[in-house]
Amino acid sequence: MVSLEREKVMSELLFVVLFGGVFLAATWAEEGLLNPEKLEMFxxxxxxxxxxxxxEVVDGVPRPRRLEIGMYPIRWKFHRDLPPTPVFAYGTSRSxxxxxxxxxxxxxxxxxxxxWLNYLPQKHILPWDPTIPTAIPSDRKGIPTVVHLHGANNASYPYPSGDPVNEANGNVMKFIIDREPELDTSRIPKKLMRYPSPDSSSASRTRHIAMFEYTSPVDEPTHLYLNGKPYSYPATETPRAGTSEVWYVINLTDDNHPLHIHLGLFxxxxxxEIKDLDEFKDCMVKINDAERCHLSRHAIGKKVDVRxxxxxxxxxxxxxxGYVTKILVRFAYIHVNSSYIFDATAEPGYVYHCHILDHEDNVMMRPLKFIN
Structure with missing residues (x-):
């Protein structure tokens, strides 16, 4: 059993978090690999x-609570006509x-x-790449895990140049509306929370964050780095809790990367747009310094409004x-304009990364270390 991570979950409104399991395998021994076209939908x-x-509620007053959620190997039935399938699942117990x-x-x-408690077996039932640094447990035993929350969308993958959603991969759920009404006791608040306008003059520091993609000799993608550094290198982004920073995010890859910054709103x-992109990219690959590569001379292309x-x-x-995106990052509570009520400098620290799962696994993620 390995205790993986302790997270503090705070929300601005009542929120619901949904944890997914990992689908591992589904075969029919007598027919070989599963043909999804043979399954009846819905x-x-x-x-x-x-x-x-x-x-917890003590004397009518809500109080903090500590939870233990484990990862367990179980069998799960995904379809009426499928046998139970081996999966890794989340729960407060195996049952x-x-x-x-x-x-x-x-x-x-x-x-x-x-x-988070790891009750997974010592050996994975599927092959995995042990050369990825983040996939190697600290004791080099057992199955590595990543606790993560993900939503869903209908964008091309990889975005924006990947395969579009189609009939084969787009129909995953059907909703049938019951004619019998149910009582809805929820209420829309009279007044929504008002957030302050951004003030870049308050920024204590400016940083350049470059996105790199690397390929094999036959031009197959192998891994991605932020600022040309693997995740295992010491943190170079060390903000102070309660401050703001301006980040220039330079995307030198061919894909759209959703950047996610832990503890930071931006x-x-x-x-x-970056003009003469190949020239600028060649310079960045050689010296990895946006200022010495004269970013200001290249970031003169067309501007795209934020939707x-x-x-x-x-x-x-x-x-x-192929664009430079300028963001104002606030490492504090936005709605009350104050620093965190907990110690953000405590280990193991935080991260920022591309929010596409196989990108962050390969290894488009960097540590974010807060200082006093």
Whole structure:
């Protein structure tokens, strides 16, 4: 058993977090590999997954709560006509582990502390690449795991030049609306939270974050780095809690990368095309210094406006290929304009990374170390 991570979950409103499981294998021994076209669609009801309350109520007052959620090997039935399939699943016990995992319900301002426990076997049932640094457990035993939350979208993959969503991969769920109405006791608040406007003059530091992709001799992609450094290198981004910074994110790859900064909310200020991109990229590959490669001379192309629905404080934003995206990062609570109520400098620290899972695994992620 390995205790992987302790997370402090705080939300600005009541929120629901959904943990997914890992689909490992599905075969019919008598027929070989599964042919999904033979399965009838929409024959299984949407399951009601278990809920875990992330707070306690003592004398009518909500209090912080500590949870333990484990990762277990179980068998899960994904379709009426399929046999149970080996999976790795989340749950408060093996008997209650599900795919997706339990929903954690939390309250704004009330801490939820989660200890993740690894009950997975010593050997994976599928092959995995042990050369990826982040896939190697510290004791070099057991199955490496990453606790992560992901949503879904209908964008091309990889975005924006990848394969589009089609009939073969786009129909995954069907909703049938019951004619019998249910009582909805929820209420829309009279007043929504107002966030402050960004003020770049308050930034304590400016940084350049370059996105690199590397290929094999036959031009096959092998891995991706931020600022030309692997995840295992010491942290070079060391912000002070309670401050703001301006980051120029330089995307030198052919893909759109959704950048996610842990503990930081940011506002996109500007998106500018890089002129003579190959010339600038060659310089960056050689010396990896945006100022010495004269970024200001190249970031003079067309500007792209931020879409209205993206024009707010974000924790994930898609960095366009061949563009410099200027963002104002706030390492503090936005809604009250104050620093964190916990020690952000505590180990093991935080990270920033591309939010495409196989990109961060290969290894488009860097440590983020807060200092006093």
């Amino acid at each position: 024959v299984d009801e949407l399951q009601d997954m278990p809920k875990v309350q992330g707070f 209650t582990a599900t795919v997706p995992g339990p929903t954690i319900e939390a309250l704004h301002g009330i801490d939820t502390h989660v200890t 506002k996109v200020l500007d998106q500018t 209205t629905h993206e024009n707010g404080w974000k924790n994930v934003y898609k960095m366009m290929p």
